[in-house]
Amino acid sequence: MDVRLTAEQRQLRDAAARLANDLGPGAVLDLDDADRIARLEKAVEATGWRALRSDGASGVEVALVVEEFGRGLVDVPLLGPVLADDLAPGASSATVAVAGAARDARGMRQAVEPEGGRVLATEVGPLTSGVDLTRRDAELRGNREQIATLTDEAAVRWRTLALVATSADLLGTARGAHALAVDYAKIREQYGRTIGSYQAVAHLLAEGLALIEGSISVLRHAAWAVDELPPDEALHAARIAKLYCARAARTVCETAVQVHGGIGNTWECLAHVRLRRALASAELFPVRLEEIDRGLS
Amino acid sequence: MDFRDSPEEAAFRDRLRGWLTEQAGAFPTSGDEYWARQGDWHRALHAAGFFGLSWPKAYGGHELPPVYDVILDEELARAGAPARPSLGYLVQGLGRHGSEELRRRFLPGMIDGTERWCQGFSEPGAGSDLASLTTSATRDGDTYVLHGHKIWTSYSDVADWCLLLARTDPDAPRHKGISAFIVAMDQPGIEQRPLKMMSGVTKEFGQVVLDGATVPADQMVGAPGEGWALAMTVVGHEREPSTLGFTARYGKLVRELLARTDGTPPPELSWAIVETEMLRLHVRRRLSEQLDGVSHGPEGSLDKLLMTWTEQTVGHAALAVGGTGDPDLLHAYLYSRAQSVMGGTSQIQKNIVAARILGLGA
Ligand SMILES: Cc1cc2nc3c(=O)[nH]c(=O)nc-3n(C[C@H](O)[C@H](O)[C@H](O)COP(=O)(O)OP(=O)(O)OC[C@H]3O[C@@H](n4cnc5c(N)ncnc54)[C@H](O)[C@@H]3O)c2cc1C
Numbered sequence: 001m002d003v004r005l006t007a008e009q010r011q012l013r014d015a016a017a018r019l020a021n022d023l024g025p026g027a028v029l030d031l032d033d034a035d036r037i038a039r040l041e042k043a044v045e046a047t048g049w050r051a052l053r054s055d056g057a058s059g060v061e062v063a064l065v066v067e068e069f070g071r072g073l074v075d076v077p078l079l080g081p082v083l084a085d086d087l088a089p090g091a092s093s094a095t096v097a098v099a100g101a102a103r104d105a106r107g108m109r110q111a112v113e114p115e116g117g118r119v120l121a122t123e124v125g126p127l128t129s130g131v132d133l134t135r136r137d138a139e140l141r142g143n144r145e146q147i148a149t150l151t152d153e154a155a156v157r158w159r160t161l162a163l164v165a166t167s168a169d170l171l172g173t174a175r176g177a178h179a180l181a182v183d184y185a186k187i188r189e190q191y192g193r194t195i196g197s198y199q200a201v202a203h204l205l206a207e208g209l210a211l212i213e214g215s216i217s218v219l220r221h222a223a224w225a226v227d228e229l230p231p232d233e234a235l236h237a238a239r240i241a242k243l244y245c246a247r248a249a250r251t252v253c254e255t256a257v258q259v260h261g262g263i264g265n266t267w268e269c270l271a272h273v274r275l276r277r278a279l280a281s282a283e284l285f286p287v288r289l290e291e292i293d294r295g296l297s
Numbered sequence: 298m299d300f301r302d303s304p305e306e307a308a309f310r311d312r313l314r315g316w317l318t319e320q321a322g323a324f325p326t327s328g329d330e331y332w333a334r335q336g337d338w339h340r341a342l343h344a345a346g347f348f349g350l351s352w353p354k355a356y357g358g359h360e361l362p363p364v365y366d367v368i369l370d371e372e373l374a375r376a377g378a379p380a381r382p383s384l385g386y387l388v389q390g391l392g393r394h395g396s397e398e399l400r401r402r403f404l405p406g407m408i409d410g411t412e413r414w415c416q417g418f419s420e421p422g423a424g425s426d427l428a429s430l431t432t433s434a435t436r437d438g439d440t441y442v443l444h445g446h447k448i449w450t451s452y453s454d455v456a457d458w459c460l461l462l463a464r465t466d467p468d469a470p471r472h473k474g475i476s477a478f479i480v481a482m483d484q485p486g487i488e489q490r491p492l493k494m495m496s497g498v499t500k501e502f503g504q505v506v507l508d509g510a511t512v513p514a515d516q517m518v519g520a521p522g523e524g525w526a527l528a529m530t531v532v533g534h535e536r537e538p539s540t541l542g543f544t545a546r547y548g549k550l551v552r553e554l555l556a557r558t559d560g561t562p563p564p565e566l567s568w569a570i571v572e573t574e575m576l577r578l579h580v581r582r583r584l585s586e587q588l589d590g591v592s593h594g595p596e597g598s599l600d601k602l603l604m605t606w607t608e609q610t611v612g613h614a615a616l617a618v619g620g621t622g623d624p625d626l627l628h629a630y631l632y633s634r635a636q637s638v639m640g641g642t643s644q645i646q647k648n649i650v651a652a653r654i655l656g657l658g659a
Contacts, residue, residue: 257634258642261642279616
């Protein structure tokens with residue numbers, strides 16, 4: 001056993017992190033900066049990462065890139081197109097459709113989804129607004145057309161990948177929120193000291209880091225399992241990861257709001273943008289506790 | 298001991314229930330619409346005889362025992378009406394520290410809702426550490442001239458008056474140089490800057506920039522340097538669920554959530570029911586204790602913690618039941634996060650409990 005990342009995987013992660021740092025939104029105002037979004041879109045398109053799966057990438061690599069994009073609040077599609085590409089390789093400008101809406105749909109033209117033994121595609125309509133300020137849903141327009149068939153096993157694998165990808169986004173979002181709060185705790189002073197010097201604040205942040213470490217561990221296993229374990233075992237691993245990462249990310253984001261005090265409750269603070277993204281990723285391909293029906297391995 | 302209504306209380310409850318049935322649905326209960334019509338709601342409640350229940354008659358109250366506030370909150374929740382406007386802490390601050398002249402001039406309008414108020418304490422650099430505030434009030438003949446910046450000021454954009462803390466003596470020790478004033482909001486030296494909450498609501502609070510605004514010297518509340526004592530009175534009461542009437546809000550939301558689940562509620566909602574009931578009963582106990590003249594000390598911090606946990610548990614239940622797709626429920630969740638910050642953060646409440654009740658540390 002050796003569950004470390006390979007050198008290539010670390011390089012991929014660093015490249016994704018750089019791109020997110022350079023072009024992701026650094027402040028709430030940046031969310032409306034169309035120029036920046038256009039540059040980001042171009043850069044992401046150029047990486048080819050939206051077609052990671054058809055290029056032969058493993059679940060681990062998908063998770064690494066999605067995680068860094070979550071950490072950097074990247075506000076052009078990645079998760080949706082990656083899942084679409086896994087389901088329907090070669091479909092152009094495609095994202096996923098879930099529960100009657102296209103997800104992660106900014107700039108996308110079609111949305112694909114599995115149903116029964118088929119893969120269906122629908123045209124993407126106008127964008128809608130929801131809880132997430134960084135990834136937009138869209139309406140679906142026109143008829144759903146079958147573009148491929150799907151075995152039961154492939155459908156389960158795809159669902160597993162979807163849980164892993166959303167878990168990775170949750171982990172990245174939690175890391176971003178945590179870093180934001182730690183930075184703030186080091187500079188904000190009350191009673192003549194930085195707030196991070198108070199145990200009440202420091203312990204909240206220490207707990208946050210522990211939750212993040214736990215998330216990394218469950219996610220890494222689930223991401224590996226996508227391609228390496230039998231479908232039902234891989235799905236189980238992904239459900240564990242999703243439940244854990246969703247709860248951890250919400251707690252860490254709520255802590256980030258709390259550490260920012262009054263400012264944290266205002267629109268201008270990025271803490272709520274991260275909290276919102278975490279809520280959206282938890283709800284996309286949700287897992288209920290009742291689905292954890294197997295004993296410990 | 299008796300948890301049941303006395304005959305008078307039961308009669309009051311009936312009358313209130315009847316009135317609420319007529320009003321049902323007339324007032325919005327959340328979002329910017331709620332804030333926009335909060336003044337109307339306040340005045341309607343007062344005109345019907347249901348507001349300021351425990352306050353002196355001389356100022357427009359009813360001098361009823363505090364338990365009537367519990368009845369009010371319970372019935373508001375039951376009817377799905379908006380919570381009662383929470384300004385008890387301002388009434389207490391002015392009531393305890395203001396001269397009789399100031400009380401007669403300002404309390405009636407505050408209580409009947411014809412004059413709207415806000416609380417100008419916090420500043421960008423002075424939140425938890427309120428005593429580090431830097432807004433200055435400089436004497437100039439019969440007036441004081443104000444310079445400074447207040448932030449997170451709830452309802453500042455609709456307020457006629459602000460209960461404002463400012464430094465009148467820069468050379469005195471930090472807690473001693475602060476005085477409190479009643480400042481008119483509509484004047485040239487005051488600039489209002491909007492502040493959007495993370496939920497997107499813009500009416501909840503704002504920023505107030507004071508640049509040469511003036512206040513007559515006789516609108517200082519209490520003596521020069523008494524500002525800190527007044528602030529402690531105000532925030533002490535701001536921590537109490539009984540003063541705030543928030544139990545009504547939680548009760549109402551929990552009922553709505555229950556109505557949406559067919560069959561078994563998710564675990565989050567079951568917890569919210571338990572917490573909400575705890576808070577309702579806790580408020581009853583606290584208010585009964587007031588009949589013995591038990592005054593408000595650091596116990597208010599315990600109440601604030603219980604209230605915060607209740608609201609945040611209800612917030613999580615709202616997410617579990619409605620998800621983020623329902624704007625009202627999402628808003629309720631996001632708003633619940635503010636409860637552990639406003640009126641003193643949860644960390645500060647725990648510091649107070651540890652130091653002043655448990656005798657731990659400084
Ligand atoms: C919805 C809302 C409404 C409000 N309404 C009003 C109003 O009407 N009028 C008004 O004057 N103010 C109002 N406030 C402001 C509120 O009182 C302050 O936000 C609050 O006191 C915290 O101050 P701060 O924001 O500066 O946070 P900070 O004091 O900077 O706190 C940041 C973090 O550090 C922690 N911290 C700070 N000091 C310590 C310590 N010694 N030990 C442990 N932890 C510590 C805090 O708990 C918090 O997590 C409102 C705030 C909100 C969110």
